[in-house]
Amino acid sequence: MDREVFFRFLQSFSEAAPEAELRLGEPMREHTSFHIGGGADLFVLPSGEEDLRTGLRLCRAYDIPFFLLGNGTNLLVGDRGIRGVVFSMSRLSQVSINGTRIRAGAGAPLIGLARQAAQAQLTGLEFAGGIPGSLGGAVMMNAGAYGGEMSRVVRSVRILEEDDTVREVPGEEMAFGYRTSRLMTQGGAVLSAVLELAPGDPEAIRARMRELALQRQAKQPLEHYSAGSTFKRPEGYFAGKLIQDAGLKGYAVGPAQVSEKHAGFVINRGGATAAQVLELMETVRARVKEQSGVTLEPEVRLVGEF
Ligand SMILES: Cc1cc2nc3c(=O)[nH]c(=O)nc-3n(C[C@H](O)[C@H](O)[C@H](O)COP(=O)(O)OP(=O)(O)OC[C@H]3O[C@@H](n4cnc5c(N)ncnc54)[C@H](O)[C@@H]3O)c2cc1C
Known part of the structure; x- marks a missing residue:
């Protein structure tokens, strides 16, 4: 440049x-x-x-x-x-709740939105209580967990298109799929989104959120830096299980390591470089391919110069 x-x-x-x-x-x-x-x-x-x-x-x-x-x-x-x-997008984070609808800016943290929904006695967003992304990132990635997914709650998305027009795109036109949406192929910036939830029993909502938080704490290496699941779930398999079966639990390149707690997560034990994480990911892909014939695709998005 x-x-x-x-x-x-x-x-x-x-x-x-x-x-x-x-x-x-x-x-x-x-x-x-x-x-x-x-x-x-x-x-x-x-x-x-x-x-x-x-x-x-x-x-x-x-x-x-x-x-x-x-x-x-x-x-x-x-x-x-x-x-x-x-x-x-962090300062585009206004939130307003109107009946069963929440409109929030792209930068609003998803965990905060799940809590606000619970406070407003709205059900449907409990699955997102432990997903640390922003609303915009979650819409782009169609983030999901424990049977829930953004596609099920997104009513519409306000998008700044690449040609500089702003459009309110209905959820059905978002081309949501497993960890993908129309934003991946067509570009555009999520400015805000409207989520449609349903009235729920506040105690049941809180209980479900607590239950999911405990499951996450038990299974995921939340005490370490990571970017969540490193690879997408291949059709018919679990990435973590394939990696574990390839004997790679705990395998490390410097401080970049396949988590001992959950082999689907690469963690940074402190001071890891992107090059080390990349090398680790490449080894994991090659060994899993060798061992099981399955090609793992990264879920983590690689950005910038390596
Ligand atoms: C501990 C941990 C647990 C996780 N658990 C889950 C889980 O259970 N389920 C799950 O699906 N994910 C999970 N993730 C991954 C991650 O939280 C999600 O993918 C999340 O949706 C990413 O949102 P983000 O705002 O951080 O996006 P970023 O990481 O900042 O960006 C991701 C992509 O979205 C694009 N993007 C961001 N904002 C916008 C916008 N406003 N408009 C257009 N494009 C945009 C970026 O350009 C990039 O391509 C986890 C991550 C961690 C660290």
Whole structure:
């Protein structure tokens, strides 16, 4: 990327969106649950939808690459960081509840939304009580757990399309599938979404959330940095079981390790690099393929330069 073009972009953007917070060279390890990742050329915290729209318009005008960051809980960011602009959605996080509907900004934390739904005596979002992403990231990934999935509760999604139009897309048109949505293929930024829940018994909702939290604590290495399940569940198998059967539980490349508690999670025991995690993932894929013939596909998204 041309430095001069970059600085012209920077100047135009700071003039057009004075409320947005801009940080140069921000270390991405501070914004990912893996605690891994080099610097972003420019890290932007838009104060609202208009800032984001202005920023994306200018990126297109100056031909500068960009990345949309939710809560950074499904990412492996390269050690050399991210070229161009990272837009953090964290300040687009307003929440309003109207009857059985919740409208929330893309940056709203999913765990908080699940709690707010419970407080409002609404059922349907209990499954999300332990998923540490943002609403936007969860819609993009069609996040799910314990039989629940975003596709079942999303009524509509307000999307800033790549051609700069804003559309309220009905849930049925989101092309939700296993850990995928139309955003993966067609791009666009989730600005906000409406979730449709149902009235429920507050005690039953709280009990279900407690039960799921205990199951997570018992089975998942929540005490370590990770990005959740490293690989997608292959049709008819469980990634963790395949990895365990390949004798890889506890296998490590430096501080990057296949969790002893749950082989489906790669954990960072402290100071792991993206290169080490990648090497570990490649070994796991190769050995599982050799052992069982199954090809594991990463669920974690690889971003930036490695
Ligand atoms: C301990 C732990 C447990 C987990 N458990 C689960 C689980 O049970 N089920 C599950 O499905 N996942 C789980 N995850 C993974 C992760 O939380 C989900 O994939 C989540 O949906 C990612 O959301 P995020 O906001 O962190 O997205 P990020 O990791 O920031 O980004 C993920 C992708 O979404 C895109 N994106 C983010 N925001 C937007 C937006 N507003 N518009 C368009 N694109 C956007 C990003 O560009 C990126 O491609 C877990 C992770 C951890 C660390």
